Amino acid sequence: MPGSGRRKPLKQQRAIETRNAIILGAAAVFSRVPYAEARLKDLASESGISEGALYFHFASKRDIAFEVVAVQQERMHGALTEVLSRGGNALDKMLSAYAALADLVASDVVVQGGIYLQNQPGTELADATNEPYLEWVRLARILVLEGVEDGSVRPDVDADGAAEFLNALFIGAQVLSNHADSWASMPVRMRSFEPLVRIALAPASS
Amino acid sequence: MPGSGRRKPLKQQRAIETRNAIILGAAAVFSRVPYAEARLKDLASESGISEGALYFHFASKRDIAFEVVAVQQERMHGALTEVLSRGGNALDKMLSAYAALADLVASDVVVQGGIYLQNQPGTELADATNEPYLEWVRLARILVLEGVEDGSVRPDVDADGAAEFLNALFIGAQVLSNHADSWASMPVRMRSFEPLVRIALAPASS
Amino acid sequence: MPGSGRRKPLKQQRAIETRNAIILGAAAVFSRVPYAEARLKDLASESGISEGALYFHFASKRDIAFEVVAVQQERMHGALTEVLSRGGNALDKMLSAYAALADLVASDVVVQGGIYLQNQPGTELADATNEPYLEWVRLARILVLEGVEDGSVRPDVDADGAAEFLNALFIGAQVLSNHADSWASMPVRMRSFEPLVRIALAPASS
Amino acid sequence: MPGSGRRKPLKQQRAIETRNAIILGAAAVFSRVPYAEARLKDLASESGISEGALYFHFASKRDIAFEVVAVQQERMHGALTEVLSRGGNALDKMLSAYAALADLVASDVVVQGGIYLQNQPGTELADATNEPYLEWVRLARILVLEGVEDGSVRPDVDADGAAEFLNALFIGAQVLSNHADSWASMPVRMRSFEPLVRIALAPASS
DNA sequence: CATGAATGAGGTTTCATTCAT
DNA sequence: GATGAATGAAACCTCATTCAT
Numbered sequence: 001m002p003g004s005g006r007r008k009p010l011k012q013q014r015a016i017e018t019r020n021a022i023i024l025g026a027a028a029v030f031s032r033v034p035y036a037e038a039r040l041k042d043l044a045s046e047s048g049i050s051e052g053a054l055y056f057h058f059a060s061k062r063d064i065a066f067e068v069v070a071v072q073q074e075r076m077h078g079a080l081t082e083v084l085s086r087g088g089n090a091l092d093k094m095l096s097a098y099a100a101l102a103d104l105v106a107s108d109v110v111v112q113g114g115i116y117l118q119n120q121p122g123t124e125l126a127d128a129t130n131e132p133y134l135e136w137v138r139l140a141r142i143l144v145l146e147g148v149e150d151g152s153v154r155p156d157v158d159a160d161g162a163a164e165f166l167n168a169l170f171i172g173a174q175v176l177s178n179h180a181d182s183w184a185s186m187p188v189r190m191r192s193f194e195p196l197v198r199i200a201l202a203p204a205s206s
Numbered sequence: 207m208p209g210s211g212r213r214k215p216l217k218q219q220r221a222i223e224t225r226n227a228i229i230l231g232a233a234a235v236f237s238r239v240p241y242a243e244a245r246l247k248d249l250a251s252e253s254g255i256s257e258g259a260l261y262f263h264f265a266s267k268r269d270i271a272f273e274v275v276a277v278q279q280e281r282m283h284g285a286l287t288e289v290l291s292r293g294g295n296a297l298d299k300m301l302s303a304y305a306a307l308a309d310l311v312a313s314d315v316v317v318q319g320g321i322y323l324q325n326q327p328g329t330e331l332a333d334a335t336n337e338p339y340l341e342w343v344r345l346a347r348i349l350v351l352e353g354v355e356d357g358s359v360r361p362d363v364d365a366d367g368a369a370e371f372l373n374a375l376f377i378g379a380q381v382l383s384n385h386a387d388s389w390a391s392m393p394v395r396m397r398s399f400e401p402l403v404r405i406a407l408a409p410a411s412s
Numbered sequence: 413m414p415g416s417g418r419r420k421p422l423k424q425q426r427a428i429e430t431r432n433a434i435i436l437g438a439a440a441v442f443s444r445v446p447y448a449e450a451r452l453k454d455l456a457s458e459s460g461i462s463e464g465a466l467y468f469h470f471a472s473k474r475d476i477a478f479e480v481v482a483v484q485q486e487r488m489h490g491a492l493t494e495v496l497s498r499g500g501n502a503l504d505k506m507l508s509a510y511a512a513l514a515d516l517v518a519s520d521v522v523v524q525g526g527i528y529l530q531n532q533p534g535t536e537l538a539d540a541t542n543e544p545y546l547e548w549v550r551l552a553r554i555l556v557l558e559g560v561e562d563g564s565v566r567p568d569v570d571a572d573g574a575a576e577f578l579n580a581l582f583i584g585a586q587v588l589s590n591h592a593d594s595w596a597s598m599p600v601r602m603r604s605f606e607p608l609v610r611i612a613l614a615p616a617s618s
Numbered sequence: 619m620p621g622s623g624r625r626k627p628l629k630q631q632r633a634i635e636t637r638n639a640i641i642l643g644a645a646a647v648f649s650r651v652p653y654a655e656a657r658l659k660d661l662a663s664e665s666g667i668s669e670g671a672l673y674f675h676f677a678s679k680r681d682i683a684f685e686v687v688a689v690q691q692e693r694m695h696g697a698l699t700e701v702l703s704r705g706g707n708a709l710d711k712m713l714s715a716y717a718a719l720a721d722l723v724a725s726d727v728v729v730q731g732g733i734y735l736q737n738q739p740g741t742e743l744a745d746a747t748n749e750p751y752l753e754w755v756r757l758a759r760i761l762v763l764e765g766v767e768d769g770s771v772r773p774d775v776d777a778d779g780a781a782e783f784l785n786a787l788f789i790g791a792q793v794l795s796n797h798a799d800s801w802a803s804m805p806v807r808m809r810s811f812e813p814l815v816r817i818a819l820a821p822a823s824s
Numbered sequence: 825c826a827t828g829a830a831t832g833a834g835g836t837t838t839c840a841t842t843c844a845t
Numbered sequence: 846g847a848t849g850a851a852t853g854a855a856a857c858c859t860c861a862t863t864c865a866t
Binding site for chain 6 (some may be wrong): 220221224255256257258259262263
């Protein structure tokens, strides 16, 4: 995972601010336009700095993209663990996890940029970009199994299939939301899926 | 039809073949690499023709991409109408429609190229690329309503929500399949979702 | 030795001409200005072609420089073998060899470019540039030994020292000539050294 | 000299040290790499100071290079006059002068940097760089004539030719030594030329 | 005096498109 | 109809220089 982690100490406060501004501006551009069509000129102007300054903080355009993805991962991970630490049965936790992520996606430009960057297989970026998907699937699988145990999920579901099912749903919602209105409708969309997911996974009722 | 008239058609015949070769080669490239990273040189070599010759058949790279998307639409549409013309209740039709599309996606390079091209909002291509999504949703909605009528779908489902649900699932599966193995696993994946979709949409059983 | 040897067949006559024009123009620039200060813009205009066309024929500025050096080597080698194949004793052959090389240096732009390129150790070019010097020394050594045998060189000279002596003289003359008048005076200069070299190497006379 | 006057000189003292450090560091870089490829960043780090600080002591990169050349000239001049002030006939003085310079070249980084800087005609530096060569030739000429008078040099030598001969030899040795081992072998090399030079210039023997 | 951060001009390289054969 | 060669705009990146602290 290149791009993650500080290279230099960054001695001045001003530098840190600039660095953050770059990540923010870059994410904004990357969330609107495919990586290869994102112009350095735009990253710079969106960040309010000169083009050359980018290279004081990052080694290349590629590195900037990696950093955006890294921050996105961090934030999504943060949101996730926060939600999962709350009480409730596994199914509820799962659904509120997706809801929380949907909120994050709708509101956080860096997350949007990171997501869109990941949706471009075959790019220079491919490497740093493939792993996350697998991680989500793994997590979902764990939650499904947990749900079977605590009774919130039907015992006859295929854990792997269900995990991918949830993931496909989430990713599809991202793509559709992006197409529709740049992720603004993401939370609504996910919420509208909830009842169907509940029916699909929850025990026959009671 | 005297032989004297043949000369032109014969030439056209060759042109048509070349044209198809271009579309096929282009689709192959577009299915692996984002539009902006697809090199004309690669389209040409993958099609087995020279770079300059592309411009005899198409006005620009953009046009080639459009044509790939057009053919993809055509083929998906064809597969769809073929499936939908068969008998069965709406839910069954719906599921076999998605299954058929999944097969198509897994086997047809042009369809793959078209799909991947569509997954790049914000591009030059954006215009020609946005509509199809809406159409799928519309179609799904109609089928859901049909299902409510013929009793294959629970009467209390929200047609709009269910339509988007199905669509998100399908699109998410595409993205995941592409990431995983260039769409090879698409049919399996969709089939593994079927039981969950049935439970989510079908009436409580009896 | 990258840059030496044809990459592609170069199917068209025109291409071959252009390629040669590039080498010639590039050499002209490289003979006036250090590698790192040679502007592609100048290489192009001096060759009468567009900047981009350079990249149809060569992969990089570096490669162009390598090719110039390669051609220079070739030409110097050619001139050398031509001279050495003539009759005469070893000392005479040696001196007329240096004279012939001096003429070549004064008249051939590609040779000038190659020479100046080689005089920049520590550059990107370093690799392809170091070997030739050693080769000259080796050749001079052989001739000195030959001279000892045929009696045209004093038997008590140190072959290694004499070889480097001759080489230093030749290289120093190049540097001075370049400084003075872009190599124009090279032949005169070398000729003015001849008597001294004869005295230094020839037997005490009689 | 009251203590109250010392404050400024003290500051200057520090400045002088920094200035010297810069020249030393710069020379080290300039001796390895052509002017245009020498990075200010490297000059700075090699000098142990910050990039910005360079501009407190010098107006530009070009100025630093000039200063390196100036110091080099100074030191070579110093070594020369020291040697020439000793006794002996002209030929001996000449040879020990070159020997002394060779020692200096091998041991003094600033001299190395200066020499390498001068070997780049066509640069921004060209102006300040051309003169020295002429001066060496002039000096050598004078010594040759002196030698003719004191009998240490054959009376029939062409003073101009001999002067350039000696110079070419010295410069060629520099180039070869630099290529071979960054000037380390310079003294050995020059010494190995001595016998040949003696034979070339000294009277027929006796 | 010194430092790290920022600027901006300009360099090399890429690549869709056009041209001559 | 087709090819290889050429163009030129624009992209990414470098780096001497300047600025704020």
